[in-house]
Amino acid sequence: MVDADDARISDETLIGRVAAGDSAAFERLVKRHQAAVFRFARAAAPTGSEPEEILRETFLAARRVAARYRHEPSARPWLLTLARQAIDRRHPLREADSTPLHQLARAAAEPENASGEGASVATALASLPAEDRGILTLCDRELFTTDEAARVTGLDNAAVRTRLHRARLRLLATAKENGRGR
């Protein structure tokens, strides 16, 4: 149950209460972040029932390790880090992105015909590889800093920035390709 003044209670306060065994605080925390956790889980691990399982595992882990939460204004990077760990337990090996950058850029720079206008960015996003969807969800949906995205993904900051650039190029190329196919 969420009160009208829910937004006034910080994540840090809620998590402190969760650590003390307050189940109402836990439900508030879940309610506040469940959609974002599910969005990330669906982006980064989209097969079958996995996103829903990851959603559940993320909050179970959050309740279990709440006492170790460190001071920060939003719990979302922490929760998405827990989600990422749940994903990694299922998919421990990540494939390296070996497509040359100039090839991605060339595809992204392809001209778009008139019917391509308005091609759905959501459709293009949905058809990208999971790693691209994950980094775009963190940086361009959640608006995480590259440091926060690095923490969630376990990559270093430079790798996040490289991956983000490649994912944006691929998104653009895919949106144009979808538009041309109409």
Place this chain on the structure above:
Amino acid sequence: MDDERLVAGLHCGEVVADLTEHLDGRLSRERTLRIDEHLQGCSTCRRLGDEIAAIVRLLRELPDEPLAPAIEARLVEDLRAEEPLPHG
């Protein structure tokens, strides 16, 4: 696009590699100015930069959908079922 084309002292390939950093404002002032200069003289890179900016804007404007009620109901049920026993 031609990666080897030289405009304002930068090859297109170098500029393309930096377009996300440029868009997100993470480049040094000096590097930003050099890229800006290249973009002014290179319509191919300028168009690509504009298109990346546009699609990122669209992505950021996508609505945040709430969790489907059925999924939320299962989540609440599962989390309650696994609730630890109260501290004694």
